[in-house]
Amino acid sequence: MSKELRSLKEYLEDARERKYALGGFCLWTYAYGRTIADVAQKLGLPMLYIIGDAEVKFFGGEKNAVAAARTIAENVDVPVILHADHFREFENIKRAIEAGFKSVMIDASAYEFNENVERTAKVVEYAHKAGVSVEGELGRIAGCEQKLSVDEAEAMQTDPDEAKRFAEQTGVDILALSIGTVHGEYRFPPKINIPRLKKISEKVSIPLVMHGGSGTPEEKVAEAVNYGITKLNLATDLVKTVGKATADVQTKEGFGYSVVNLYAKAYEDLASYAEHKMRLLAHNIL
Numbered sequence: 001m002s003k004e005l006r007s008l009k010e011y012l013e014d015a016r017e018r019k020y021a022l023g024g025f026c027l028w029t030y031a032y033g034r035t036i037a038d039v040a041q042k043l044g045l046p047m048l049y050i051i052g053d054a055e056v057k058f059f060g061g062e063k064n065a066v067a068a069a070r071t072i073a074e075n076v077d078v079p080v081i082l083h084a085d086h087f088r089e090f091e092n093i094k095r096a097i098e099a100g101f102k103s104v105m106i107d108a109s110a111y112e113f114n115e116n117v118e119r120t121a122k123v124v125e126y127a128h129k130a131g132v133s134v135e136g137e138l139g140r141i142a143g144c145e146q147k148l149s150v151d152e153a154e155a156m157q158t159d160p161d162e163a164k165r166f167a168e169q170t171g172v173d174i175l176a177l178s179i180g181t182v183h184g185e186y187r188f189p190p191k192i193n194i195p196r197l198k199k200i201s202e203k204v205s206i207p208l209v210m211h212g213g214s215g216t217p218e219e220k221v222a223e224a225v226n227y228g229i230t231k232l233n234l235a236t237d238l239v240k241t242v243g244k245a246t247a248d249v250q251t252k253e254g255f256g257y258s259v260v261n262l263y264a265k266a267y268e269d270l271a272s273y274a275e276h277k278m279r280l281l282a283h284n285i286l
Helices: 009-018 030-043 053-059 062-074 090-099 113-129 150-155 160-170 194-203 218-225 236-249 259-281
Strands: 022-026 047-051 080-087 103-106 133-138 174-177 208-210 229-234
Touching: 009 022, 009 229, 022 080, 022 236, 022 259, 030 047, 030 062, 030 259, 047 053, 047 062, 053 062, 053 080, 062 080, 062 090, 080 090, 090 103, 090 113, 103 113, 113 133, 113 160, 133 160, 160 174, 160 194, 194 208, 194 218, 218 229, 218 259, 229 236, 229 259, 236 259
Parallel strands: 022 047, 022 229, 047 080, 080 103, 103 133, 133 174, 174 208, 208 229
Antiparallel strands: none
16 A cells, blocks of 8 residues: 655644744656655655646656655655645646645635635635645746846735735635745846745744745745745756756766766755755754
8 A cells, every 4th residue: 555645734834833944846757756855864854745737747647746756655754745836727636636635736826816815715625625735825926937127026925914814714724925036047136025024924823835946045045934934845946956967977078878877966966955955944953
């Protein structure tokens, strides 16, 4: 019998209480996932994977992604969490839950407040009946394709009073915020709005999440953890790490193509990056 995947809620509640955070590491193959899980086991931390629509398709569907995560879980001693990241449609979330996801995100942040509440609450009602935790999002997080100024990016950020109402009206377990980070690579110098985060943290007691961890100044990440951030999503930096390593080894004199020659350095660099980020996020308990 497969080792069960875990719900995210209980781990992030502990993280908020003890002032640490988990890295949400993008999962796209078993091998890369196992490399990061070995680091989590070394540090004694839960292994949290995030996976979006694109990665699900890369796996060939939700069931295949769940199967990969469960296989990893069978081979490590730490809890393994597979989190559906930025799913936008109810039917997609329903399919993920039926496949075995124990944690999902409904991203209805593109809609106005009331519709965001309605769409999120619908997912919460369905997911909670299945024992699945739910992350919602309030505020807009800029994407790498958006060429926004700092002022335009700040206008998209989460309002503290709305965050309180959103949490109360939806019953969501975890709240993703917009406080100045971006998805992908920054097109302007990062300006992380810690004062806004402090205000939200004072009004909202559930775990808070920072998306867009790649390239975000680490001193700001560490500061944000002290004010309620319990999960930092990491994707772009993982892909860049693997891409750079596999490109570099092919330029070395005497390189010959084999699985080990092409990928071993990528796994090594990925493990180093993952350990650095895990230690940064959980420095208060390690």
